[in-house]
Amino acid sequence: MIGEGVYEVFARKKRGEPLRHIGYVDAPGDELARVYAWKTYDEEKWFEMCVVPRGAVIPVNRDDGPWGRNRRGREGDG
Amino acid sequence: MSQRAEEQLKERIRSGYILESPEEMTPGYRRAIIIQLTVQADTELMSAPAYWLAARHAPSTNTQVSAHAIIQDELAHANIAYRLLEDMGVSKEKLVYGREPHEFKHPYGFDQPLDNWAELVVANGFFDRAGICLLGDVHRNTSYGPLKRALVKVDMEETFHLRHGEVWMRRLARAGGAATELLQRCVDWMFPMTIEWFGLPDDLKRHSGQLDYKLKGLTNDELRQLWMSSTVPLCEGLGLKVPAHYDEAAEEYVLDYPFPCEYDPDAKHWLFDDGEISWDAVFARWKGRGPMNERYVESVRRSRGTVSSWLN
Ligand SMILES: [Fe+2]
Ligand SMILES: [Fe+2]
Numbered sequence: 516m517i518g519e520g521v522y523e524v525f526a527r528k529k530r531g532e533p534l535r536h537i538g539y540v541d542a543p544g545d546e547l548a549r550v551y552a553w554k555t556y557d558e559e560k561w562f563e564m565c566v567v568p569r570g571a572v573i574p575v576n577r578d579d580g581p582w583g584r585n586r587r588g589r590e591g592d593g
Numbered sequence: 594m595s596q597r598a599e600e601q602l603k604e605r606i607r608s609g610y611i612l613e614s615p616e617e618m619t620p621g622y623r624r625a626i627i628i629q630l631t632v633q634a635d636t637e638l639m640s641a642p643a644y645w646l647a648a649r650h651a652p653s654t655n656t657q658v659s660a661h662a663i664i665q666d667e668l669a670h671a672n673i674a675y676r677l678l679e680d681m682g683v684s685k686e687k688l689v690y691g692r693e694p695h696e697f698k699h700p701y702g703f704d705q706p707l708d709n710w711a712e713l714v715v716a717n718g719f720f721d722r723a724g725i726c727l728l729g730d731v732h733r734n735t736s737y738g739p740l741k742r743a744l745v746k747v748d749m750e751e752t753f754h755l756r757h758g759e760v761w762m763r764r765l766a767r768a769g770g771a772a773t774e775l776l777q778r779c780v781d782w783m784f785p786m787t788i789e790w791f792g793l794p795d796d797l798k799r800h801s802g803q804l805d806y807k808l809k810g811l812t813n814d815e816l817r818q819l820w821m822s823s824t825v826p827l828c829e830g831l832g833l834k835v836p837a838h839y840d841e842a843a844e845e846y847v848l849d850y851p852f853p854c855e856y857d858p859d860a861k862h863w864l865f866d867d868g869e870i871s872w873d874a875v876f877a878r879w880k881g882r883g884p885m886n887e888r889y890v891e892s893v894r895r896s897r898g899t900v901s902s903w904l905n
Contacts, residue, residue, distance in 0.1 A: 555669045558746045580614030
């Protein structure tokens with residue numbers, strides 16, 4: 516609510532499947548980000564889910580898009 | 594940016610180009626998608642308090658659970674759409690907490706009270722189906738990659754909402770007596786409400802760019818037909834009367850009442866007998882908002898200030 520950051524949400528449907536980027540949540544910290552992600556993206560019985568603070572994603576070959584902003588150092592984790 | 598840049602982007606989109614970030618948008622594209630996503634987010638958000646107040650009428654703990662599961666889905670859908678806007682530099686905070694209730698962009702249907710269990714399940718059967726028609730079309734056609742992916746979850750869950758509506762409409766229709774009468778009364782006001790939701794007919798539609806930028810694929814009239822093509826047979830199969838029929842010769846659904854026409858929200862009654870009105874009159878009614886507008890907006894944000902002040 517106050518000082519929320521963006522967390523990217525990744526999930527894998529079942530064993531053997533790729534980990535996919537499925538969305539994002541805003542949360543004031545890692546613990547609530549876990550809860551919000553699990554509750555927001557409950558459309559599948561995920562085998563695995565994890566959250567990553569947006570500011571921790573370092574783009575390799577592109578400079579545009581939300582992750583590109585990290586490279587350009589414009590606005591941290593947005 | 595110039596008109597030429599807009600035309601170039603439209604041309605690339607026509608040949609299948611998918612945008613992956615706000616930086617790739619031209620001002621025209623950006624403006625169009627922000628309007629579209631604001632309508633989408635506000636509609637999801639305002640469906641939650643409408644369903645929430647109606648969920649009090651759930652007849653059992655099981656139905657309480659399914660009604661609240663739908664509300665939880667809607668809030669997640671709203672959050673996802675506002676988050677996409679945030680990445681375009683539009684403040685979710687301002688959209689949700691900084692506007693007057695009448696400034697929200699949801700359809701007039703979600704300004705109406707849902708007063709009993711039958712109204713809630715018909716809302717699932719009609720309004721959520723309208724959502725599937727609109728968002729399913731966006732999902733299939735949108736040129737914005739992040740939105741396309743976000744809609745996978747939304748479409749999946751909306752299908753569940755619709756099924757909930759259909760199953761319960763069937764149960765009430767089979768029951769006969771008071772249940773069936775009540776169901777028919779719901780259909781009487783909610784069918785034209787959903788028809789109107791799809792907006793201006795194509796021959797009057799101002800050019801919005803939504804189709805050129807491939808933010809959607811079908812026109813208002815095509816979406817209205819799509820909605821009727823499943824809703825009319827469903828209702829007829831349940832023995833419910835709807836003010837529309839399939840015209841074999843024209844190969845389309847035709848409305849059996851003057852469209853658009855005036856609505857009395859207190860009586861939940863469409864004034865078919867007063868004849869057709871202008872779309873300007875419809876827009877004026879929408880702009881004035883319906884009876885539950887302030888209460889619904891208030892109910893999603895009433896504790897915001899208090900809790901924020903504790904945390905500061
Ligand atoms: Fe929804
Ligand atoms: Fe829904």
